[in-house]
Amino acid sequence: MSATGIGAAVRRKEDFRFITGSGQYTDDVVRPGETRAVFVRSPHAHAKIRSIDVGAARKMPGVVDVLTGAQLATDKIGNLICGWMIHSKDGTPMKMASHPALAAAKVNCVGDAVAVVIAETYEQGRDAAEKVKVDYEVLAAVVDPAKAQAPGVPQIHPDIANNTIYQWHLGDAKATAAAFAAAAHVTKLDIVNNRLVPNAMEPRAALAEYDAGTDNLTLWNTSQNPHVARLVIAAFVGMAPEHKLRVIAPDVGGGFGSKIFIYPEEVVCLWAARKLRRPVKWTADRSESFLTDAHGRDHVTHAELALDAQGKILALRAKTIANLGAYMSTFSSSVPTYLYATLLSGQYDIPSIYCEVDAVYTNTAPVDAYRGAGRPEATFVVERLMEVSARQMKIEPADLRKRNFIKTFPHQTPVIMAYDAGDYHASLKKALEIADVKGFNKRRRDSARHGKLRGLGFSTYIEACGIAPSQAVGSLGCGVGLWESAEVRVNPTGSVEVLTGTHAHGQGHETTFAQLVSERLGIPFENVSIVHGDTDKVQFGMGTYGSRSGAVGMSAIVKALDKIEAKAKKVAAHMLEAAEGDIEFKDGKFTVAGTDKSATWGDVALNAYIAHKFTGAELEPGLKETSFYDPTNFTFPAGCHICEVEVDIDTGKTDIVNWTAVDDFGAIINPMIVEGQVHGGIAQGVGQALLEGAVYDKSGQLVTGSMMDYTMPRAHDLPSFHVGLTETKAPSNPLGVKGCGEAGAIAAPAAVINAITDAIGTEDLAMPATANAVWSALKRATPRQAA
Amino acid sequence: MPAVSMTVNGKAVTGDVEARTLLVQFLREHLRLTGTHVGCDTSQCGACVVHVDGIAAKSCTLLALQCEGAKVTTIEGLAEPNGPLHPMQEAFRENHGLQCGYCTPGMIMSALDIVRRHGNELDEHTIREQLDGNICRCTGYHNIVKAIAAGAKNMPKASTRQAAE
Numbered sequence: 043m044s045a046t047g048i049g050a051a052v053r054r055k056e057d058f059r060f061i062t063g064s065g066q067y068t069d070d071v072v073r074p075g076e077t078r079a080v081f082v083r084s085p086h087a088h089a090k091i092r093s094i095d096v097g098a099a100r101k102m103p104g105v106v107d108v109l110t111g112a113q114l115a116t117d118k119i120g121n122l123i124c125g126w127m128i129h130s131k132d133g134t135p136m137k138m139a140s141h142p143a144l145a146a147a148k149v150n151c152v153g154d155a156v157a158v159v160i161a162e163t164y165e166q167g168r169d170a171a172e173k174v175k176v177d178y179e180v181l182a183a184v185v186d187p188a189k190a191q192a193p194g195v196p197q198i199h200p201d202i203a204n205n206t207i208y209q210w211h212l213g214d215a216k217a218t219a220a221a222f223a224a225a226a227h228v229t230k231l232d233i234v235n236n237r238l239v240p241n242a243m244e245p246r247a248a249l250a251e252y253d254a255g256t257d258n259l260t261l262w263n264t265s266q267n268p269h270v271a272r273l274v275i276a277a278f279v280g281m282a283p284e285h286k287l288r289v290i291a292p293d294v295g296g297g298f299g300s301k302i303f304i305y306p307e308e309v310v311c312l313w314a315a316r317k318l319r320r321p322v323k324w325t326a327d328r329s330e331s332f333l334t335d336a337h338g339r340d341h342v343t344h345a346e347l348a349l350d351a352q353g354k355i356l357a358l359r360a361k362t363i364a365n366l367g368a369y370m371s372t373f374s375s376s377v378p379t380y381l382y383a384t385l386l387s388g389q390y391d392i393p394s395i396y397c398e399v400d401a402v403y404t405n406t407a408p409v410d411a412y413r414g415a416g417r418p419e420a421t422f423v424v425e426r427l428m429e430v431s432a433r434q435m436k437i438e439p440a441d442l443r444k445r446n447f448i449k450t451f452p453h454q455t456p457v458i459m460a461y462d463a464g465d466y467h468a469s470l471k472k473a474l475e476i477a478d479v480k481g482f483n484k485r486r487r488d489s490a491r492h493g494k495l496r497g498l499g500f501s502t503y504i505e506a507c508g509i510a511p512s513q514a515v516g517s518l519g520c521g522v523g524l525w526e527s528a529e530v531r532v533n534p535t536g537s538v539e540v541l542t543g544t545h546a547h548g549q550g551h552e553t554t555f556a557q558l559v560s561e562r563l564g565i566p567f568e569n570v571s572i573v574h575g576d577t578d579k580v581q582f583g584m585g586t587y588g589s590r591s592g593a594v595g596m597s598a599i600v601k602a603l604d605k606i607e608a609k610a611k612k613v614a615a616h617m618l619e620a621a622e623g624d625i626e627f628k629d630g631k632f633t634v635a636g637t638d639k640s641a642t643w644g645d646v647a648l649n650a651y652i653a654h655k656f657t658g659a660e661l662e663p664g665l666k667e668t669s670f671y672d673p674t675n676f677t678f679p680a681g682c683h684i685c686e687v688e689v690d691i692d693t694g695k696t697d698i699v700n701w702t703a704v705d706d707f708g709a710i711i712n713p714m715i716v717e718g719q720v721h722g723g724i725a726q727g728v729g730q731a732l733l734e735g736a737v738y739d740k741s742g743q744l745v746t747g748s749m750m751d752y753t754m755p756r757a758h759d760l761p762s763f764h765v766g767l768t769e770t771k772a773p774s775n776p777l778g779v780k781g782c783g784e785a786g787a788i789a790a791p792a793a794v795i796n797a798i799t800d801a802i803g804t805e806d807l808a809m810p811a812t813a814n815a816v817w818s819a820l821k822r823a824t825p826r827q828a829a
Numbered sequence: 830m831p832a833v834s835m836t837v838n839g840k841a842v843t844g845d846v847e848a849r850t851l852l853v854q855f856l857r858e859h860l861r862l863t864g865t866h867v868g869c870d871t872s873q874c875g876a877c878v879v880h881v882d883g884i885a886a887k888s889c890t891l892l893a894l895q896c897e898g899a900k901v902t903t904i905e906g907l908a909e910p911n912g913p914l915h916p917m918q919e920a921f922r923e924n925h926g927l928q929c930g931y932c933t934p935g936m937i938m939s940a941l942d943i944v945r946r947h948g949n950e951l952d953e954h955t956i957r958e959q960l961d962g963n964i965c966r967c968t969g970y971h972n973i974v975k976a977i978a979a980g981a982k983n984m985p986k987a988s989t990r991q992a993a994e
Contacts, residue, residue: 060930061918063864063904070863243868243931243966295931328869548929548967714925725969749873757960757970
């Protein structure tokens, strides 16, 4: 292994600019003549707009214009859309309510934008926004998803009955019911998967500029997928033809899903920039982020597991109500369906599964994919059922899992997925060792002596990553293909630029992808640049989410490098006056088999461009190749996380005293970066389990609307993590990689709650398990005597 | 508009600001020092931490006018252009103490203040407790804690630190 090749913990190329303060995030970009957009937002969760008076605001100092939803409609700017079609059980399509970028007639959540002030400065914009007078007729709000479909509840969208978006199902209801009827033991759980606010540290931002001379629009945007943003804004919103719109996603300060989606603010900035012939910038303040970024999770579920007397699982069923908020965000429909129910088999051989999901509108912020997206919800259902079943049946939790693990591959689950590779015993075994589970009972006794309750919780999770192949997702309703593109440009001096359709917002692609190219071409790591995030540079790409950049994005690079090597061999053959079939390429050198004739990488690159050794009839000059890669299956990262907690009986405060994560991500390019992804994922999962929760009051006000109210995990809330790896290569892509970005967030919540409930001896505990929640649960239950 | 003068990264600067202009706005918008970030508006996240007269401060919670005559250091001022990185910057890179980079300038500036107050030998508990004012959403803090411990060790021993407590 070279110091910068595949498998090396190479320090990141991107770090220099970030540690010196020279990164370039959207808000750091300044265009000449730039104005600032400040949105006027609804303070009500549900209201009719009687009138909007912008007269006083227009007269405020520095105001360029004040625009409303009525003007947006006059200018025929289209609605935002959801791009994944789900059909209900009865075959009817999901009910997508219209979602204008500025509400004209009615607001459906607090934070819904009704007007925008364009001003010379941010402060002037804010002052003027306060002068916009909106006359609202306030309506009763729907907040609780479990009650959104009840008779007599206010209707949010005019033509959509019972606030119901779809009533979907997956699996075999009859076979599942039969299995339950024959079961020796049935475990039942009611689960609320708490609503989360993604809170990437960089707030969303948009900067739009119009060039009247060329009729081109440019948008700098905090996006995880600039090409998808361009496609939607061009083809659905109808802002401009695709070729007249450039979207640039420069450095992006974290996404976690929330920056996948197309939001009203970028649409309004583009519209205003063209209308006013001035660049328009908007940067969210954190309160706006809380109100308007798509939230995550928010499921209410009843789940049951049927087992025989030996603890072999017979069937699983779940009924979930998924809260999608006031409008359907870009991919919201897919999250509680094909990203959720398809993973309910976990790591287990389950003969029958049946899942019903009702998606509902409420007067809350839209809900869409957030790190893990559906898979954390599924894992929480499965892993809580496993742990509780083990306790009820008095089987060791690890043992119950072993009895049910899938052991042979490929394995077809009853819920669409065909797992292609894995070794669940291996990750469990390694995790049991690292976590010293054998020594747990002694540690539990030690804790008891100090008046503390100690608990151990497992989560043997699985996820489907890569989020491809296109044909598969298309058959499930996805409106786009989920392949990835790569273009490898070799310069005449032999240095290389790789243009990728993926986007990095913390994942370190500039480093990992360069390692791959360096190893493959045998050229210095420093001679490789990775280019992303600009629709004028990269032809097309689907962006980064669903842990897909390695499995799909890097595979596209491999395919393009294959083509580069083939073309370079032709050039070398002309240079070395040999048959193409006799050229061998290794470690950056082309040789003629069985001779000492050779050419270096740099010589061949130069000759490809000067084209002195071959005629145009024989070979095209240049060395640049493109690949659009579509994998043959999802990938299935899986592993075992073990959480050990200590609970203070007097306060209910939980300390995580040990965390073990053993993950199988397939082949690893940069272990340092992979471990970092695991750490961050666990932190977000622990945040969900212990600290975080978006709370709306009955009138639809977001009570947790700032970082003073919504508890973000801080350094002292978390331990250091023990991270281990096992490896089974993914058969569905040339590198054998599976993806690592979401595993921690998927595995962690169940591990934490399993550990706390083990400690306190009651299952009656909801997330977030704050000190108050745990203390209350302890009071409700009779505390189990510590062993 | 009132004028304000201060020294930023060793350079004397002046500007006309509104009374309500925050230090972070002055740094970012007037001086174009965009390494200092705004993450939360409520003094919670620490993405905006700079040093004012040698002490860490959240620049979103100071008016520019409050810093009249002050010596301000931002992330851009830690290392000479083309010179070696500050040991704490180097430690963040070496220990993969950053991912998206947004919280990083504030983390590094806060880390230096922890060293000033607690010395060069920092244990994990101290670092985690003292990092209370800085939020990172990417790293889970694991590698930030490692980076700060390593960076502190590699910094020159300061003589004044305990005195500030």
